[in-house]
Amino acid sequence: QYDIYWLEEPILADEINNLAKLAKETSIPIAVGENHYTKWEFKELMEQRAVEIVQADIGKCGGVTEFIKIAAMADAYGLPMCPHHTEYVDAPLVAAIPNGLFHEYIHEFFVPMGQVFIDPIKPENGEI
Template sequence: MAVMRGAIGPDIDLMCDINQHWSVNQAIEVETRIADDHLFWLEDPTAHDDFPGLARIADALTAPVAAGEYHYGIVPFRHMLEARAIDIVMIDLLRVGGITQWMKVAGMAEAFNLPVVSHLIPEIHVQLVAAIPNGLTVEYMPWSLRLFEEPPAMEAGQLAVPKKPGLGLAFDQAAIKRYQVG
């Protein structure tokens, strides 16, 4: 982490995704050693459904703990929030059950005074994160941008919210045809 922090400098947000690979004790021990690198967040440090363990980690760390992308439906989010297990709520639009469910989870996070970030699908999440008072950032992965005629543009390091009606998206039919099966 120190090498990465040195390479990017102090003004760029540095996040670390553990993808549920550490034990509770490992997460606490490792983050203690890298605390001086000022992580913007530590993502999914341990099993996504170990709410008591996540709460222990969140209490012990200086870096905020972000999690939630692995939850299907809204009920696990309620349990995670009630356990005070995280500092940043990460919602995956597809796993949570669509826009309505996503907005419900964002509302629950707001009730706990927690910020919300997205997981993948920036083309749609840019609209959702912009629409809530506790939206923090959109996870930007450009993998699917080529599927759209006019994907959201990056302007001065920020993903611009489309101005067109609805989600502001139209599929690029030629791109869709390239991926068509059958």
């Protein structure tokens, strides 16, 4: 009825068994990753089928190199990537990986990007 796209971080990050149970019991995709920090944590999430949309945070997971490794692992599991809000870094990465879904764009909650960047990203019709 509500057409919910995903449940984001619905359970504490270290409760992987419960995330897997929830993923099995609901038709709504489970999106997690912003509170996971290593490729090994992501591997466990994927092995236990506790994630359906991977939201690795480039600033927390070890940078671009580790993000690419996590994305490759997610691709092997048939999972899309939607990185957690580091859009100036992850927008080109999402475009470069085969399983890039989209990236978060939530500037209104943070420092106005016009104060930080000369030419901030400005989505138009959902695209940049």
